Amino acid sequence: MIFGISLSADVPVRQASLRQHNLRLVLGQVALVSPQSRADIAAATGLTRATVSTLVDDLVSGRLLREVSPAPRSGAGRPGVGLVLNDADGPAGLGLEINVDYLAACVLDLAGAVRHREIQPGDRRGVDPATVLASAAALASRAVLAAEDQGLTIVGTAVAVPGLVSPDGTIRLAPNLGWRDVDASGFTPGPLTVENEANLAALGELHHGSPGSADFLYVSGEIGIGAGIVLHGSLFRGARGWSGELGHVAVHPDGPACRCGAHGCLEQYAGQEALLSSGASAVSPGASVADLVSAAERGDPATLARLSTAADALGVTIAGVINLLDVDTVVLGGIYAPLTPWLRPGIEAQIADRVLTAAWSPVRVRPAGLGSNAAVVGAAGAVIRAVHEEPAAWLVPASPGKA
Amino acid sequence: MIFGISLSADVPVRQASLRQHNLRLVLGQVALVSPQSRADIAAATGLTRATVSTLVDDLVSGRLLREVSPAPRSGAGRPGVGLVLNDADGPAGLGLEINVDYLAACVLDLAGAVRHREIQPGDRRGVDPATVLASAAALASRAVLAAEDQGLTIVGTAVAVPGLVSPDGTIRLAPNLGWRDVDASGFTPGPLTVENEANLAALGELHHGSPGSADFLYVSGEIGIGAGIVLHGSLFRGARGWSGELGHVAVHPDGPACRCGAHGCLEQYAGQEALLSSGASAVSPGASVADLVSAAERGDPATLARLSTAADALGVTIAGVINLLDVDTVVLGGIYAPLTPWLRPGIEAQIADRVLTAAWSPVRVRPAGLGSNAAVVGAAGAVIRAVHEEPAAWLVPASPGKA
Numbered sequence: 001m002i003f004g005i006s007l008s009a010d011v012p013v014r015q016a017s018l019r020q021h022n023l024r025l026v027l028g029q030v031a032l033v034s035p036q037s038r039a040d041i042a043a044a045t046g047l048t049r050a051t052v053s054t055l056v057d058d059l060v061s062g063r064l065l066r067e068v069s070p071a072p073r074s075g076a077g078r079p080g081v082g083l084v085l086n087d088a089d090g091p092a093g094l095g096l097e098i099n100v101d102y103l104a105a106c107v108l109d110l111a112g113a114v115r116h117r118e119i120q121p122g123d124r125r126g127v128d129p130a131t132v133l134a135s136a137a138a139l140a141s142r143a144v145l146a147a148e149d150q151g152l153t154i155v156g157t158a159v160a161v162p163g164l165v166s167p168d169g170t171i172r173l174a175p176n177l178g179w180r181d182v183d184a185s186g187f188t189p190g191p192l193t194v195e196n197e198a199n200l201a202a203l204g205e206l207h208h209g210s211p212g213s214a215d216f217l218y219v220s221g222e223i224g225i226g227a228g229i230v231l232h233g234s235l236f237r238g239a240r241g242w243s244g245e246l247g248h249v250a251v252h253p254d255g256p257a258c259r260c261g262a263h264g265c266l267e268q269y270a271g272q273e274a275l276l277s278s279g280a281s282a283v284s285p286g287a288s289v290a291d292l293v294s295a296a297e298r299g300d301p302a303t304l305a306r307l308s309t310a311a312d313a314l315g316v317t318i319a320g321v322i323n324l325l326d327v328d329t330v331v332l333g334g335i336y337a338p339l340t341p342w343l344r345p346g347i348e349a350q351i352a353d354r355v356l357t358a359a360w361s362p363v364r365v366r367p368a369g370l371g372s373n374a375a376v377v378g379a380a381g382a383v384i385r386a387v388h389e390e391p392a393a394w395l396v397p398a399s400p401g402k403a
Numbered sequence: 404m405i406f407g408i409s410l411s412a413d414v415p416v417r418q419a420s421l422r423q424h425n426l427r428l429v430l431g432q433v434a435l436v437s438p439q440s441r442a443d444i445a446a447a448t449g450l451t452r453a454t455v456s457t458l459v460d461d462l463v464s465g466r467l468l469r470e471v472s473p474a475p476r477s478g479a480g481r482p483g484v485g486l487v488l489n490d491a492d493g494p495a496g497l498g499l500e501i502n503v504d505y506l507a508a509c510v511l512d513l514a515g516a517v518r519h520r521e522i523q524p525g526d527r528r529g530v531d532p533a534t535v536l537a538s539a540a541a542l543a544s545r546a547v548l549a550a551e552d553q554g555l556t557i558v559g560t561a562v563a564v565p566g567l568v569s570p571d572g573t574i575r576l577a578p579n580l581g582w583r584d585v586d587a588s589g590f591t592p593g594p595l596t597v598e599n600e601a602n603l604a605a606l607g608e609l610h611h612g613s614p615g616s617a618d619f620l621y622v623s624g625e626i627g628i629g630a631g632i633v634l635h636g637s638l639f640r641g642a643r644g645w646s647g648e649l650g651h652v653a654v655h656p657d658g659p660a661c662r663c664g665a666h667g668c669l670e671q672y673a674g675q676e677a678l679l680s681s682g683a684s685a686v687s688p689g690a691s692v693a694d695l696v697s698a699a700e701r702g703d704p705a706t707l708a709r710l711s712t713a714a715d716a717l718g719v720t721i722a723g724v725i726n727l728l729d730v731d732t733v734v735l736g737g738i739y740a741p742l743t744p745w746l747r748p749g750i751e752a753q754i755a756d757r758v759l760t761a762a763w764s765p766v767r768v769r770p771a772g773l774g775s776n777a778a779v780v781g782a783a784g785a786v787i788r789a790v791h792e793e794p795a796a797w798l799v800p801a802s803p804g805k806a
Contacts, residue, residue, distance in 0.1 A: 164760060173759060215642030227727070231642060238729025239618030239634060245726035245759045253654065253719045262757040316656045320720075321727060323648035324630070326641025354653060354665040356576060357567060357645050 019055075020392040022047060026055045027064060027391045030083050031111075035068050037080025056083060062395035063090045063153075064110065064387065085111040091394060092152035093383025094143050096188075097160040097197060097376040098136055100124055100176045100223040105143040106373070108380040109152060110387065112208055116146040117373075125223075129179050133187040140188040155387065155394065157188055158379035160197035162224050164242050169194045175259050176223040193382070197375040198244050201333050201368070202228020203235055204378025207385065209369035213329035217321055218368070219246060219314070220375070221336035223272045229325065247271065249320065251313045269313030272335055275306060289335045296342050307342040314343060315350025322355045322363055333368035340367040422458075423795040425450060429458045430467060430794045433486050434514075438471050440483025459486060465798035466493045467513065467790065488514040494797060495555035496786025497546050499591075500563040500600060500779040501539055503527055503579045503626040508546040509776070511783035512555055513790065515611055519549040520776075532582055536590040543591040558790065558797065560591055561782035563600035565627050567645050572597045578662050579626040598785070600778040601647050604736050604771070605631020606638050607781025610788065612772035616732035620724055621771070622649060622717070623778070624739035626675050632728065650674065652723065654716045672716030675738055678709060692738045699745050710745040717746060718753025725758045725766055736771035743770040 025045050030036055036044075042052040059065040066086040087109040097104040101123050107116040118139055124132050136159070144154050161184070163174025169185035171194065184194045202218035205211050211218075211230070218228040225247030229236040237243055247267040248260050255264025268274060276287050295303040318330055330347070332340050344365050351365070352358050368374050387394055425448075432444050439447075445455040462468040469489040490512040500507040504526050510519040521542055527535050539562070547557050564587070566577025572588035574597065587597045605621035608614050614621075614633070621631040628650030632639040640646055650670040651663050658667025671677060679690050698706040721733055733750070735743050747768050754768070755761050771777050790797055 239731055240729050240764060242729040242760050243727060248726050248757065248759050249723040250719050250757060260759055316653050320652040320723060323651050324646060324724060326643050326645040328642055354651065356648050356651050356663055361643060
């Protein structure tokens with residue numbers, strides 16, 4: 001008889017947990033290298049072949065793994081049947097993003113490949129939340145159909161929103177949408193989680209992008225500015241889940257009034273509206289970030305001055321975060337990704353000036369690998385990761401005595 | 404035969420780990436409630452009485468537990484021998500603090516009681532590091548003797564320093580001491596760890612004070628200003644161990660030059676020198692924090708104005724931290740503890756203005772329960788906690804097959 005212990009929780013682990021653990025181990029092994037035979041998995045995990053076979057059978061019948069033609073095998077013996085993550089008729093994750101000037105949907109399969117993507121631009125400021133949620137629900141329905149057409153089953157939805165979300169799915173405050181206490185818990189069918197967009201973007205970058213570090217600050221520039229904090233390869237959510245409100249950190253405490261009620265917040269200097277605001281610039285009101293990039297590429301002085309102001313403000317704030325949290329990488333996401341060439345020098349200068357450890361412990365500043373898709377890809381990825389982390393939940397219950 | 408699994412590390416746990424786990428479980432149970440009989444411990448932990456007896460015997464012979472007269476017992480049966488943490492002739496932790504204007508030592512026994520304390524005031528600015536370390540070593544020797552006189556054995560030393568410390572014990576930078584790359588690894592005999600003072604103060608407050616929350620920002624006001632960040636009951640050290648440099652977060656980016664090389668750092672507005680600086684004030688140069696408290700109590704206008712400026716600057720910075728990290732409690736330590744009545748209103752006003760979640764998620768601001776002893780108590784406590792967390796390391800190795 002086999003028992004397990006959980007070192008972290010200081011309580012005995014029941015047998016079901018051991019099965020869960022081993023299912024995760026086997027699934028994770030195939031995610032790492034595939035195709036792999038049952039024998040390969042046994043060798044890599046230290047589990048017996050019999051146990052691996054039982055677990056693999058469960059994962060195949062649960063449609064998390066599928067068998068492919070025999071894996072190439074070094075050494076003697078008949079090659080075993082290869083196993084890969086089931087990207088043919090397995091589970092898939094649906095990510096949605098509700099942002100101020102666009103809605104987006106994305107479907108990822110179990111292997112993390114994007115199988116469907118839709119973006120719907122349009123300003124949502126002042127639009128009734130119910131109307132926006134209905135549009136998002138329509139986007140979700142089309143994504144579910146697109147997944148089904150490819151044989152995939154959506155097993156859950158994660159929604160990225162630019163605001164503060166309660167654990168129950170209530171959007172407590174999304175200042176730039178003008179939302180307060182909006183219940184988003186059941187606007188589309190099936191299991192649903194709602195999460196801050198910068199958090200999901202950071203997760204997207206971590207698991208599907210290329211942050212180059214397990215400790216980074218993801219700065220998400222949109223109408224608002226959010227941050228996702230990844231430490232030791234995990235998203236840091238704060239004590240109550242409301243971390244990362246970088247846009248409302250003060251740059252100049254006596255500066256201009258912010259929509260949040262305070263003064264001199266980072267958003268006033270580096271938010272999308274500050275960057276695109278009218279003034280003596282080649283970028284006219286109503287312009288897009290692409291226009292801004294063009295003007296910067298042409299060397300338009302007013303545009304360059306505005307980007308320099310934004311970079312300084314971002315740099316002061318980011319330097320404060322690094323002094324506080326000691327991360328070695330800053331990832332510029334959202335609208336900041338394409339603006340990195342103009343923002344980076346100012347940010348790096350502030351870091352060099354202000355971070356106490358900068359002299360011997362360099363900080364890298366780089367654009368998000370996923371660009372503006374990070375949040376919606378991160379959302380879909382969060383659903384998929386939940387399957388990887390608890391595969392047992394997607395299978396039939398274990399029969400007694402099964403390990 | 405019994406196996407264990409580590410759910411977090413995804414690798415099998417060896418038998419020795421199970422014994423370690425169970426030793427920790429038993430020791431932790433006695434730390435929670437004492438005296439307790441072997442039977443009580445078995446009932447509380449779910450371990451068999453035979454296993455508990457073996458473990459307790461090991462802990463008693465290893466001098467981590469000691470037996471006292473029978474514990475009062477409800478129900479029938481002969482009362483068992485009571486067990487308590489060995490505070491008579493057991494291990495003890497030595498904490499040292501090297502600060503700019505004092506050195507301190509503290510001995511804690513296994514039960515967390517202070518058994519010896521010494522404070523040596525004196526300005527160390529500009530003093531050769533070797534001289535300061537020699538004074539600290541002399542303080543340590545006296546503490547070791549004081550512990551031995553009480554039957555205790557110092558099993559390790561932790562040193563709190565106001566600066567950035569490498570994992571190898573090198574003090575990379577302590578701006579207010581004027582230290583750079585000082586090797587503090589072997590200045591006193593025995594196992595030694597060197598750690599940032601604000602981190603240890605936060606740990607002291609967590610385990611030996613009364614933070615009132617498992618998620619708090621400990622703000623340590625001395626010549627410099629440091630922060631210890633406690634999240635979910637654990638100290639957050641940052642990616643490389645250099646977190647919490649709150650004193651060098653910018654309040655006014657174009658403000659006065661700081662010793663660190665940057666401008667407008669929090670220390671320039673709220674550090675001890677800013678609070679005690681000359682000017683139109685009843686507090687004269689060379690004054691102490693006690694003088695400042697007296698002047699504030701008398702209502703001296705210049706003192707109150709200076710405290711108000713400091714409170715505003717602290718409030719702006721702390722609000723930024725809360726926006727970023729979402730903690731529900733701010734603990735004012737070091738010189739800020741006695742100044743709390745004058746600092747709190749300004750800090751609370753900035754939090755109310757600037758923290759996005761403040762309206763529905765209140766933040767408490769309170770003085771450190773341990774006052775200015777937090778760091779040195781936290782240092783000694785860190786040694787003791789290491790014993791509690793890995794009791795097996797202080798015992799003889801397990802014989803094969805023993806659980």
